[in-house]
Amino acid sequence: MTPNPILGCGIGLRFQHIDQILAEKPPIPWLEILSDNYLIPGSVQQDYAIEIAQHYPVTMHGVGMSLGATDPFNSEYFLRLKKLADQLNPAWISDHLCWTSAHGWVSHDLLPLPYTEETIKHVVQRIREAQDRLERRLVIENVSSYLQYQLSTLTEWEFITAVAEEADCKILLDVNNIYVSAFNHDFDPCRYLDSISIEHVQQFHLAGYEDKGTHLLDTHGHPVSDPVWGLYKLALQRFGALPTLIEWDNNIPSLEELLAEAHKATEAHIHAFA
Amino acid sequence: MPLLELQQSLISALFQRDQLAEAAKLVKAQGSLSSEQRVGIYRNSTHGILLDYLESLYPVCLDLVGTEFFGRTAHSFMDQAPPTSPFLADYGAGFVTYLAEHPALQDMLWIVEVAKLEWARHAAWHTVNQVASDFAQLEGLSAAQQAELRFQLPASAHLISSSTPIHSIWLAHQEEYPDKPRLEEIDLQEAQQVLIFREQRRLHQTTLSADDWAFLNTLQQQATMSELAEQFAEQLPWLFSVAMQEGWIYSFTTD
Numbered sequence: 001m002t003p004n005p006i007l008g009c010g011i012g013l014r015f016q017h018i019d020q021i022l023a024e025k026p027p028i029p030w031l032e033i034l035s036d037n038y039l040i041p042g043s044v045q046q047d048y049a050i051e052i053a054q055h056y057p058v059t060m061h062g063v064g065m066s067l068g069a070t071d072p073f074n075s076e077y078f079l080r081l082k083k084l085a086d087q088l089n090p091a092w093i094s095d096h097l098c099w100t101s102a103h104g105w106v107s108h109d110l111l112p113l114p115y116t117e118e119t120i121k122h123v124v125q126r127i128r129e130a131q132d133r134l135e136r137r138l139v140i141e142n143v144s145s146y147l148q149y150q151l152s153t154l155t156e157w158e159f160i161t162a163v164a165e166e167a168d169c170k171i172l173l174d175v176n177n178i179y180v181s182a183f184n185h186d187f188d189p190c191r192y193l194d195s196i197s198i199e200h201v202q203q204f205h206l207a208g209y210e211d212k213g214t215h216l217l218d219t220h221g222h223p224v225s226d227p228v229w230g231l232y233k234l235a236l237q238r239f240g241a242l243p244t245l246i247e248w249d250n251n252i253p254s255l256e257e258l259l260a261e262a263h264k265a266t267e268a269h270i271h272a273f274a
Numbered sequence: 275m276p277l278l279e280l281q282q283s284l285i286s287a288l289f290q291r292d293q294l295a296e297a298a299k300l301v302k303a304q305g306s307l308s309s310e311q312r313v314g315i316y317r318n319s320t321h322g323i324l325l326d327y328l329e330s331l332y333p334v335c336l337d338l339v340g341t342e343f344f345g346r347t348a349h350s351f352m353d354q355a356p357p358t359s360p361f362l363a364d365y366g367a368g369f370v371t372y373l374a375e376h377p378a379l380q381d382m383l384w385i386v387e388v389a390k391l392e393w394a395r396h397a398a399w400h401t402v403n404q405v406a407s408d409f410a411q412l413e414g415l416s417a418a419q420q421a422e423l424r425f426q427l428p429a430s431a432h433l434i435s436s437s438t439p440i441h442s443i444w445l446a447h448q449e450e451y452p453d454k455p456r457l458e459e460i461d462l463q464e465a466q467q468v469l470i471f472r473e474q475r476r477l478h479q480t481t482l483s484a485d486d487w488a489f490l491n492t493l494q495q496q497a498t499m500s501e502l503a504e505q506f507a508e509q510l511p512w513l514f515s516v517a518m519q520e521g522w523i524y525s526f527t528t529d
């Protein structure tokens with residue numbers, strides 16, 4: 001069955017809002033479901049996700065594939081993800097260009113990769129394997145970062161472009177993450193945008209960061225900041241009015257407030273081409 | 275340096291503070307932050323994610339011991355037992371044992387009892403759905419088959435027998451509960467038996483009388499109907515009807 005199309009500006013589904021959404025069925029263009037919260041087959045959590053997917057177009061977004069790790073893939077994780085996808089019929093599945101596991105330990109946090117030719121080869125092979133396991137093309141997201149490795153010989157935009165090209169996957173461009181990393185590593189975010197090939201980008205993320213003085217921290221706990229709205233406008237002009245999603249994970253606001261933030265993104269779509 | 279070694283070094287620093295300096299050697303020093311501080315940001319964010327999660331699992335314990343103590347204990351727990359599964363909901367059962375062994379809690383082990391209750395709530399919520407038996411079928415069974423009947427509680431059921439009134443303490447910390455007891459009025463020496471189970475999208479938590487507790491416990495040990503009749507004698511019909519009415523019995527088997 002062809003998934004419902006993802007158009008316009010959606011929101012991330014958060015547990016606090018599920019009952020309200022199911023009861024009121026407000027007009028929401030689409031919802032992003034955090035796969036990792038719904039991976040127990042036959043659980044009540046999955047029932048909620050399935051019910052949401054019956055009423056709204058959805059995508060699945062995860063943090064647990066550990067695409068950049070060197071330890072073997074967790075097969076159970078992929079099996080459950082595939083099963084969930086069979087039930088939700090998402091337009092696509094995304095995860096991050098990063099790693100979350102090593103040594104048998106799992107960080108549950110998105111850790112950056114060293115940007116080298118060797119890492120490209122490794123990650124490309126991993127993404128291909130993940131795509132085979134899930135029987136679909138993946139969408140990979142740029143993470144925000146707070147460190148750069150001595151080993152790195154490439155910029156992040158060179159790295160992500162090469163990976164997407166060679167792995168034949170799509171890119172979820174997180175505009176806030178670009179801004180956060182640009183500040184933290186002192187590069188020009190516009191240069192980043194201009195270097196990403198237009199045909200690879202499938203979706204945008206927007207979120208709020210926290211200014212820690214010495215660095216910006218990607219907390220997803222605030223409204224989208226003005227400079228990120230500015231960068232988003234440039235992104236729309238370069239890549240077109242692609243589906244956009246507001247992420248909010250801490251200090252989660254009311255559904256109305258969250259939808260108002262998504263509405264701002266819709267307005268940016270309109271004004272970007274005015 | 276191979277990717278494997280780099281990742282092992284960095285993840286070690288996330289869960290072992292004394293590995294920070296080693297991992298920092300992999301990282302460029304930039305601007306006003308040292309490489310060690312940069313690795314430290316990741317240690318903080320990893321710990322922060324797990325702390326938020328543990329706080330969401332154990333909200334009453336958090337209230338009882340305070341944010342400061344809870345945070346310190348949670349951080350040392352994470353370092354001692356880092357997550358090993360990509361399924362976050364699997365993490366945190368060991369926190370109860372960790373609390374039980376904590377020297378500062380040895381005179382307040384009732385707090386650990388509350389932690390057991392909170393883990394049971396989490397586990398019950400995440401238990402997979404099951405199909406209830408059709409109890410109308412009981413009517414068609416022969417007397418011999420009836421004697422061999424065994425009954426099951428919902429798969430999500432947790433029976434907890436505690437030397438402390440965990441249900442009352444838990445209630446005292448529920449904001450939305452109108453007639454909640456006040457913590458200072460609760461007698462911490464009072465024992466309580468508690469049942470937790472999930473019924474579709476509702477989590478039930480209730481105290482049990484000594485009789486109901488004994489009955490459900492015997493059921494859970496897979497006693498047959500004839501064994502139940504022997505143990506509970508004339509009380510059995512009453513115990514049974516209460517358990518059925520409350521949804522404590524979910525299925526039966528005849529073999």
Ligand SMILES: [Fe+2]
Pocket residue numbers: 141174177205247
């Ligand atoms: Fe994102």
